[in-house]
Amino acid sequence: MLKMHNIRKSYRTDTIETHALRDFSLEVDEGEFVSVTGPSGSGKTTFLNIAGLLETPTGGEYRLDGEDVSNLNDRQRSRLRNEKIGFIFQGFNLIPDLNLFDNIDVPLRYRGFNAKERKKRIEKVLDQVGLSARAKHLPAQLSGGQQQRVAIARALAGEPRFLLADEPTGNLDSLMARQVMELLEFINEWGTTIVMVTHDPDLARRAHRNIQIVDGQVSDLHRATAPATAEIA
Amino acid sequence: MIGYYISLALRSLRSTPILSALMVAAIAVGVGAAMTTLTLNYMMSRNALAEKNEVLYAVQLDSWSATNGVDNSSEMPWQVTYQDAVRLLRSDIPSNQVAMHRWGGPITLENSEIRPFIADARVTSRDFFALFDVPFIYGGTWTAEADNNPVQQIVLSEKTNDRLFGGENSVGRSVNFNGAAFTVVGVTEHWQPSPKVHDLNNGHFNDSAEIFLPFGLHRQFEIYPWGNTNGWKSEEINSYEDRLNSDMVWLQYWVQLDSAEQVERYGDFLTGYIREQKAQGRFPRPLKFGLSHPSEWLTLNEVVDGDDRMLSWLSLAFLLVCLVNAVALLLAKFLRKAPEAGVRRALGASRQSVFSQHLVESGCVGLAGGLVGILLTLAGLGLIRQLQMGYMDRVAAMDWAMMLAAIGLAVLSSLLAGLYPAWRISRTNPSIYLKTQ
Numbered sequence: 001m002l003k004m005h006n007i008r009k010s011y012r013t014d015t016i017e018t019h020a021l022r023d024f025s026l027e028v029d030e031g032e033f034v035s036v037t038g039p040s041g042s043g044k045t046t047f048l049n050i051a052g053l054l055e056t057p058t059g060g061e062y063r064l065d066g067e068d069v070s071n072l073n074d075r076q077r078s079r080l081r082n083e084k085i086g087f088i089f090q091g092f093n094l095i096p097d098l099n100l101f102d103n104i105d106v107p108l109r110y111r112g113f114n115a116k117e118r119k120k121r122i123e124k125v126l127d128q129v130g131l132s133a134r135a136k137h138l139p140a141q142l143s144g145g146q147q148q149r150v151a152i153a154r155a156l157a158g159e160p161r162f163l164l165a166d167e168p169t170g171n172l173d174s175l176m177a178r179q180v181m182e183l184l185e186f187i188n189e190w191g192t193t194i195v196m197v198t199h200d201p202d203l204a205r206r207a208h209r210n211i212q213i214v215d216g217q218v219s220d221l222h223r224a225t226a227p228a229t230a231e232i233a
Numbered sequence: 234m235i236g237y238y239i240s241l242a243l244r245s246l247r248s249t250p251i252l253s254a255l256m257v258a259a260i261a262v263g264v265g266a267a268m269t270t271l272t273l274n275y276m277m278s279r280n281a282l283a284e285k286n287e288v289l290y291a292v293q294l295d296s297w298s299a300t301n302g303v304d305n306s307s308e309m310p311w312q313v314t315y316q317d318a319v320r321l322l323r324s325d326i327p328s329n330q331v332a333m334h335r336w337g338g339p340i341t342l343e344n345s346e347i348r349p350f351i352a353d354a355r356v357t358s359r360d361f362f363a364l365f366d367v368p369f370i371y372g373g374t375w376t377a378e379a380d381n382n383p384v385q386q387i388v389l390s391e392k393t394n395d396r397l398f399g400g401e402n403s404v405g406r407s408v409n410f411n412g413a414a415f416t417v418v419g420v421t422e423h424w425q426p427s428p429k430v431h432d433l434n435n436g437h438f439n440d441s442a443e444i445f446l447p448f449g450l451h452r453q454f455e456i457y458p459w460g461n462t463n464g465w466k467s468e469e470i471n472s473y474e475d476r477l478n479s480d481m482v483w484l485q486y487w488v489q490l491d492s493a494e495q496v497e498r499y500g501d502f503l504t505g506y507i508r509e510q511k512a513q514g515r516f517p518r519p520l521k522f523g524l525s526h527p528s529e530w531l532t533l534n535e536v537v538d539g540d541d542r543m544l545s546w547l548s549l550a551f552l553l554v555c556l557v558n559a560v561a562l563l564l565a566k567f568l569r570k571a572p573e574a575g576v577r578r579a580l581g582a583s584r585q586s587v588f589s590q591h592l593v594e595s596g597c598v599g600l601a602g603g604l605v606g607i608l609l610t611l612a613g614l615g616l617i618r619q620l621q622m623g624y625m626d627r628v629a630a631m632d633w634a635m636m637l638a639a640i641g642l643a644v645l646s647s648l649l650a651g652l653y654p655a656w657r658i659s660r661t662n663p664s665i666y667l668k669t670q
Contacts (some may be wrong), residue, residue, distance in 0.1 A: 110582050
């Protein structure tokens, strides 16, 4: 699903060049649930941004679903991001002015679906995350856990094959975090590949595989000792 | 997607009402100032004879001195002499031709309680009404004989007919003008070209004539024109006949030439006429005449002068200042919403999508600014009308074309103002905002 080979990413100012990723290589198979851990500043988010086509690497090769994305232009990268990748962020990143329905509608608009198709998909994912009754509510009217479920619904509405989650439970209490994690596991069971950055070792252990990034390189790979179990919250 | 962008724009404008109001105000004030002066210029330079522009010609004959110019702006006199006018009228080439000038005097009814009043008159050959398409309510023009002989017939304007006869059909009735009885043969509908293209020598925007009199009355009434009379040489004038035969110019001359062939023939006619006059010692300068369409005539007469144009440029410069303010406000608004743009980019919006979305928002600001700008323009024009200059009622007015132009200017301005802010927001790195939001 995801194949990175010798990816490099550096940020340059007038006086300093910072290497965020150095010869970073990783493969994630279709249907895998991979957790990514590492200390702050190790390059986890840079990896996630490159994986999500939000940033371009300085060097190296990146293939997503078999397609070399290194030389795609902005329009092609945006289309690929819209069709194949779903994002879940620590801060939820819901658009505050839009109600839940319209928030989930955003990626579907860029996909070019007609109104009927969009409505069908939005109602389906809202039902999956248990928030059908709140469709007309604004994000500010929901709890943190509910907002993250909306963000997950938005990520799922386009039926992506690849879900990138950046500390999806970082802003949630333990109960909410557990519910969100169970939701992600359920989604993964249905075949969506998930890469999740987290600081929480307990959550990391629930993934099929954990990789640790240190100083911009993969330092360790762990296979989960037992397959993750999931049930919808 | 344009519908989606418009709905997002309206939502965005509602979410920041004060900032949105400031942006709309910046555009509206600039557009209002610009459109006020542009409307004045537009109305002042409007060609009231546009429908017949291609077939009407103002005639100029270069009968002037060999050594002295007419004035600083023209090589040929604006008007023609009486003797030339009379001879030109004999040509059968034009479809219609008019020799005319302004006059006036007291008018009243015999045995009436209506108090006499001074009426502004136009002494003209009978083709005037056909050439300028002046419509009649009652009757028509005078007989052809009246162009050459003293026939005391008169055509009233609608306003004068209302005043004297309460708007009734007055054809056949008698009015007293300058102490003589005239028979009414026609009443024209209200006819007020603005600018007054047919006679720019007597005020570009003055009221049109209240009565019309036949050209053949000159000798009987010894008519001295109201308005400009110019001469270039010392002439001994001891009688009215001397005046009619002088080289003083005081008549306007127009012809209607419907085909290129007519234009060519009339040009040949004027050439022949000038050669004939030269042989008699007149027209000392090189042979020259002018045939100007109404649009050209307006330009030659500088109906919109340099000061008016300068004012328009200044108002456009003011609009530019307002646009710079709008750019700053749009930039502030858009950059405040950069995190949302970052989310949209992550969800599949291309840079172009983000750019288009924000440009549409700029356009919506412009549309609102244009509508408010029209109100400000109307207020500005109303203020100008308060200056008590009579013709301003006609000039300081906004028509549909200028209203549409105001909207167009506002939207175009706001799109230009929005280009940079929309470009900036579309180029921001979404990952920065996704992590920090």
